[in-house]
């Protein structure tokens with residue numbers, strides 16, 4: 001991968017035709033180090049959030065050794081890249097053949113379930129293996145999360161207690177897990193979820209080896225400034241002490257967004273400017289899913305294609321490249337006056353659920369990537385950066 005000092009150099013040297021991810025490896029390092037050093041839990045990186053090899057490699061380099069895979073493809077990807085990685089297959093519904101191959105071909109020993117039927121499937125597909133770790137995913141409140149995930153998965157207290165008892169009979173280790181919802185803005189979500197998990201354990205009346213507090217740890221966006229990451233650890237640790245588990249029970253977590261959101265920004269090209277309306281080459285079917293469908297405001301800055309000085313900030317309507325009229329950023333976006341074809345907009349902190357959500361719709365979806373060395377975007381891990389971009393006001397607004 002080529003390295004440039006800043007995205008300005010990419011624009012000057014390449015005038016890239018395709019949407020171009022600007023990769024900042026030190027942001028992955030900072031986030032991963034934080035989880036490894038400050039969070040006394042085993043961190044399983046949720047691969048689906050950004051499975052790009054350069055991101056995975058940077059995480060590994062920084063000390064992440066455990067991975068949460070949601071599909072056989074992700075299991076295969078991680079085993080191929082990191083033969084020594086610890087892989088957990090944490091989708092609550094897995095095809096039987098995927099479990100078989102995960103266990104027998106890829107050495108996966110950790111599985112999740114939220115039903116008796118899925119537990120039986122795991123036991124049968126692994127031929128009643130003696131070395132399984134089974135996590136029981138419980139339903140918890142997703143209040144306070146910007147993207148609730150509680151609609152689909154998670155067992156009720158009574159169901160979870162029964163699954164836990166059955167799992168205890170067959171598995172080498174058992175645990176409880178949950179997901180408080182993605183981009184959880186309140187640390188207290190974990191206090192509530194862990195109290196719920198404790199109730200399940202008491203009701204089941206079995207010993208539990210692992211408490212897995214899931215994902216949901218936040219990132220910083222233009223319209224979302226979460227509490228300090230330290231507050232999340234403090235809340236999890238305090239809640240863990242109050243749980244009804246053995247002294248030596250292990251604490252696990254499954255961060256996705258929090259580890260990689262800051263790892264990449266995206267340079268998009270202005271293909272047409274009609275006054276205060278611009279058409280750029282990535283959108284809702286590309287990396288901007290959350291920006292369009294959830295209305296999230298990502299920090300942005302404009303970079304002129306020919307080095308000319310850009311004007312004062314004004315409000316734009318920003319359209320994506322596909323023929324779907326829904327392919328536009330909701331509301332207005334503050335960018336400098338005078339943008340024209342061949343200028344670029346850089347969208348910051350798009351490393352989580354950006355490239356991984358991108359589709360081929362309308363023949364788009366191809367992209368490039370380059371490494372950059374600047375640090376203009378707000379961070380939860382690197383202090384005193386981001387001030388520049390925030391202060392010039394180049395962020396989306398309604």
Ligand SMILES: *Cc1c(COP(=O)(O)O)cnc(C)c1O
Pocket residue numbers: 046048049068070090091179181182183214215216217254255256257258
């Ligand atoms: C998506 C997912 C995660 C990661 O969630 P974030 O909100 O990105 O931290 C973790 N665990 C499971 C089971 C998931 O599906």
